[in-house]
Amino acid sequence: LNRKKTIADALKSVLEQKTDFPFNVIVVDNHSTDGTTEILKRFTVKYPHIHHLIPSRRDLGIGGCWNEAIYSPYCGRYVVQLDSDDIYSSSRTLQKIVDTLRKGHYAMVVGSYTIVNERLKKIPPGLIAHKEWTKTNGHNNLLRVNGMGAPRAFDLSVIRRFGFPNVSYGEDYAVALRISREYKIGRIYENLYWCRRWKDNTDSGLSTEKKNHNDYYKDKLRTAEIEARKTGNAEKTFQDNKRLFAEFNGGKDLSLPLVCQS
Numbered sequence: 656l657n658r659k660k661t662i663a664d665a666l667k668s669v670l671e672q673k674t675d676f677p678f679n680v681i682v683v684d685n686h687s688t689d690g691t692t693e694i695l696k697r698f699t700v701k702y703p704h705i706h707h708l709i710p711s712r713r714d715l716g717i718g719g720c721w722n723e724a725i726y727s728p729y730c731g732r733y734v735v736q737l738d739s740d741d742i743y744s745s746s747r748t749l750q751k752i753v754d755t756l757r758k759g760h761y762a763m764v765v766g767s768y769t770i771v772n773e774r775l776k777k778i779p780p781g782l783i784a785h786k787e788w789t790k791t792n793g794h795n796n797l798l799r800v801n802g803m804g805a806p807r808a809f810d811l812s813v814i815r816r817f818g819f820p821n822v823s824y825g826e827d828y829a830v831a832l833r834i835s836r837e838y839k840i841g842r843i844y845e846n847l848y849w850c851r852r853w854k855d856n857t858d859s860g861l862s863t864e865k866k867n868h869n870d871y872y873k874d875k876l877r878t879a880e881i882e883a884r885k886t887g888n889a890e891k892t893f894q895d896n897k898r899l900f901a902e903f904n905g906g907k908d909l910s911l912p913l914v915c916q917s
Contacts, residue, residue: 656685659694661740661851666698666705668742672749679729680705682739683720686713718819718826725814735808736827742849743806744769752808755841762813762838763831765804766847773853784844794835795884798877801870803831806848813838824869825876832880836887 658665662682669680684692684707695707706729710720725734735752737743748766755764767784771777785804788796797803807827817833819826834840854860861869909917 656739657687657689657691657855658739659687659690660853660855662691662694663698664742665737665739669737669749670702671746672743673746674750674753676753678704678749679731681708681724681727681729682706683708683710683723685710685715685720714821716821716823716826718823718829719821721819721826722821725809725811725818730811732811733808734811734814736806737848738805738850740851740853740855741768741805742775742851744846744849748806748847751843751845751847752806755843756808756810759839759841761841762810763834764808764841764843765831766806766808766843767845768805768848768850769846771849771851773851775849775851778852782846783850785842786844788842794839797828797832797835797840798881801873803828804842805850807831809834822872825872828873829876832876836880836884 666680666682672678680702682695682698682705684695686709692707692709695705699705699707706727708723708727710723712719715723724730733753733756735749743749752764752766755761765785765788767782769777769782770780783802783804785800785802787800788804792799809830813834814830817830820829822829831840
């Protein structure tokens with residue numbers, strides 16, 4: 656939405672990717688009015704694998720725009736994030752992410768990013784790697800931390816099961832919580848992504864009231880997720896304690912294939 660200053664750089668960083676697979680670029684343009692739409696049209700004329708989507712609805716937040724992309728027929732085996740004001744840090748970012756998804760059989764992979772200014776100069780706190788996320792912490796780890804990292808990537812068959820909440824803050828956190836309830840999430844601790852800080856960032860210059868509102872939303876997500884996991888564990892324990900049998904008359908006299916057919 657209204658990223659005239661940054662969208663071209665973001666797209667160029669995707670077009671520079673070197674991979675052993677073909678990929679589409681899906682750009683969800685949330686009814687921009689600053690010239691972003693015209694820039695995107697020029698890119699799509701030149702690059703047929705860039706798909707410019709404008710939602711029919713006008714009430715979509717960031718999460719709703721994510722849904723426009725993941726349920727699009729242009730979406731492939733995996734889906735990898737790039738925010739419209741950020742840049743992949745090298746031409747191998749996509750390949751590293753997909754390699755990790757493949758090798759670890761992960762439903763989701765999260766990389767690390769570096770905070771930079773508009774000129775791509777590193778600014779504090781620099782690299783954000785979330786090294787507090789470890790395998791030994793298990794799938795409950797995200798309940799203990801307030802962030803996940805970036806870029807985020809998903810197995811499409813999994814993310815389509817859940818979709819994103821139609822909000823513009825915490826939509827990624829909500830999805831990661833849900834996925835981590837059932838699936839493994841992989842991590843890449845090296846820098847994959849330049850996260851540019853400028854005055855028009857969605858998380859720039861927030862009031863105390865807005866920050867509190869954001870924190871409250873994540874608290875609600877965690878509370879709901881804890882309750883869901885408690886219920887799920889209780890159901891699992893109940894199922895584990897029930898022994899189910901199938902009986903077949905004359906089964907002892909049948910070969911294994913015949914038993915299976917029965």
